[in-house]
Amino acid sequence: MERQRSTVLAWGMWLATFGLLAAGLVVAVAVVRPLTLRVLAAGAVDAVTFSLTFSTVGLVLGLKRPANPIGWLYAAAGLASSVTTPMAPWVDQLVAEHRPLPLAAQLNAVIGDFNWVTPIALGITLPALLLPDGHLRSRRWRPVAAASVTGIILILAGGMVAPGRLQSVPVDNPFGLHGVAGGVAWGIAYTGVALHWASLVAALVCVVLRFRASTGTERQQMRWVGAGAAAAVVGLLLSLPGVFGLLPNATSYVLFVGLWCPPAGVAVAVLRYRLWDLDRLVSRTFTYATVTALLVIPYLLILPAATRLAQGSGSLAVAAATLAAVALFQPLRRRIQLVVDRRFNRRRYDAARTVQQFAARLRDQVDLDALGADLLAVVDQTMQPTQGWLWLRPPAVPRPR
Numbered sequence: 001m002e003r004q005r006s007t008v009l010a011w012g013m014w015l016a017t018f019g020l021l022a023a024g025l026v027v028a029v030a031v032v033r034p035l036t037l038r039v040l041a042a043g044a045v046d047a048v049t050f051s052l053t054f055s056t057v058g059l060v061l062g063l064k065r066p067a068n069p070i071g072w073l074y075a076a077a078g079l080a081s082s083v084t085t086p087m088a089p090w091v092d093q094l095v096a097e098h099r100p101l102p103l104a105a106q107l108n109a110v111i112g113d114f115n116w117v118t119p120i121a122l123g124i125t126l127p128a129l130l131l132p133d134g135h136l137r138s139r140r141w142r143p144v145a146a147a148s149v150t151g152i153i154l155i156l157a158g159g160m161v162a163p164g165r166l167q168s169v170p171v172d173n174p175f176g177l178h179g180v181a182g183g184v185a186w187g188i189a190y191t192g193v194a195l196h197w198a199s200l201v202a203a204l205v206c207v208v209l210r211f212r213a214s215t216g217t218e219r220q221q222m223r224w225v226g227a228g229a230a231a232a233v234v235g236l237l238l239s240l241p242g243v244f245g246l247l248p249n250a251t252s253y254v255l256f257v258g259l260w261c262p263p264a265g266v267a268v269a270v271l272r273y274r275l276w277d278l279d280r281l282v283s284r285t286f287t288y289a290t291v292t293a294l295l296v297i298p299y300l301l302i303l304p305a306a307t308r309l310a311q312g313s314g315s316l317a318v319a320a321a322t323l324a325a326v327a328l329f330q331p332l333r334r335r336i337q338l339v340v341d342r343r344f345n346r347r348r349y350d351a352a353r354t355v356q357q358f359a360a361r362l363r364d365q366v367d368l369d370a371l372g373a374d375l376l377a378v379v380d381q382t383m384q385p386t387q388g389w390l391w392l393r394p395p396a397v398p399r400p401r
Contacts, residue, residue: 164186
C-alpha cells in the first residue's frame with residue numbers, strides 16, 4: 001500500500017505540473033496577439049528548462065527511490081514554479097494592452113513576482129543539504145534547512161503586502177500596505193531574502209564538505225553531482241556574450257541545456273546508475289572536444305588559401321581538405337585520448353599499462369606457477385575483484401599404443 005501511494009503521488013505531482021504548463025500553452029494560443037512561433041518557442045523552452053525537467057526527475061526518483069526526499073523536493077519545485085504559468089500569458093496581454101487587471105490577474109502577478117524563492121529552495125538548497133542519501137550530514141545542519149523554509153515563508157508573506165512596483169509585471173503591488181505597515185512588510189521580506197541566500201551558500205558549503213569526507217560509492221555519487229554543477233556553470237559562461245560571445249544567437253539555449261545537467265547528475269547519484277562511467281564520459285568529452293578544435297581550426301585556416309590556389313576548383317579544394325582532416329583524425333584522436341586518460345581517467349590508463357606490461361612479460365615466461373601468480377596479480381590490479389581463481393587444464397596423458 002505504501003508503494004502504491006508513493007506511485008500515485010509521484011504521478012499526480014507530475015501530471016499536475018504538466019497540466020499547468022499545458023494550460024499556459026492553451027491560454028497563450030487563445031489570448032496572445034500577435035502570436036508568433038518565437039513567442040511559443042520561448043514559452044516552451046522556459047517551461048522545459050526548470051518546471052518539466054525538475055518534475056520529471058522528481059517523478060523518476062519518486063518511483064525508484066520513494067524513501068529519499070530529494071525526488072519529492074524536485075517534484076514540488078517543478079510544481080511550484082508552474083503555479084502561475086496558466087494565467088501569466090493573460091496577465092502579460094492585459095498589461096501590453098494597458099487594460100485594468102482583475103483580482104485574479106493581480107493575485108497571479110504578485111505571486112509570480114515573489115514565488116522565485118520556492119523553486120530555488122526546494123530544487124537547490126534543500127536537496128544540496130540531503131545529498132546523496134536523503135539525510136542531513138549531521139544535526140548541526142538542521143538550522144540551515146529551517147532557515148531555508150523560513151526564508152520562503154517570510155519572502156512570500158512580506159512581499160505579498162509590500163508596497164512598490166512589481167518586477168515581473170510593470171504595475172504597482174495592488175495589495176501593498178502603506179506607512180509603517182509597508183515598512184514592516186519590506187523588513188520581513190528582506191529578512192527572508194537574507195535567510196534564503198545564507199542557507200543557499202551554507203548548503204553549497206555542505207556539498208563541498210560532504211565530498212571531501214566521502215569515500216567509495218558516496219564519493220562517486222558526489223562526483224556526479226559536481227559534474228552536473230560544473231556543466232551548468234559552463235553553460236552559464238557560454239551564455240554570456242560579454243564573457244565569451246561564442247554563440248550570440250543561442251546564448252539562452254546553451255544556458256537552458258546547462259541547467260538540465262545538475263538534476264541529471266543528482267538523479268544518477270541517487271539512483272546509483274552507472275556511477276563509474278563518469279571517468280569515461282569526462283575523458284571522451286575532453287578528447288573529442290580537443291580533437292575537434294585541433295582539426296577545425298587548421299581546416300578553417302587552410303580552406304581559404306586552398307580555395308584561392310584552386311582558381312575556381314573550390315569543390316576539389318574542399319574535398320581535399322576534408323580527406324586530409326579525416327586522415328589525421330584517428331591517429332590524433334588516439335594520441336590525445338592517451339594524454340586525457342593519463343590526466344582525467346588515471347584508473348583506466350594504469351590498467352591499460354599494466355595489461356601491456358603483462359603481455360610483454362608473457363612472451364618470455366616459461367614457469368607455469370609464476371605465470372599463474374602474475375596473471376592473478378594483473379587481474380587484481382586492473383579489475384579489483386573480491387575473489388579470483390585460476391583453473392588450469394591438466395595435461396593430457398598419452399595413451400599406450
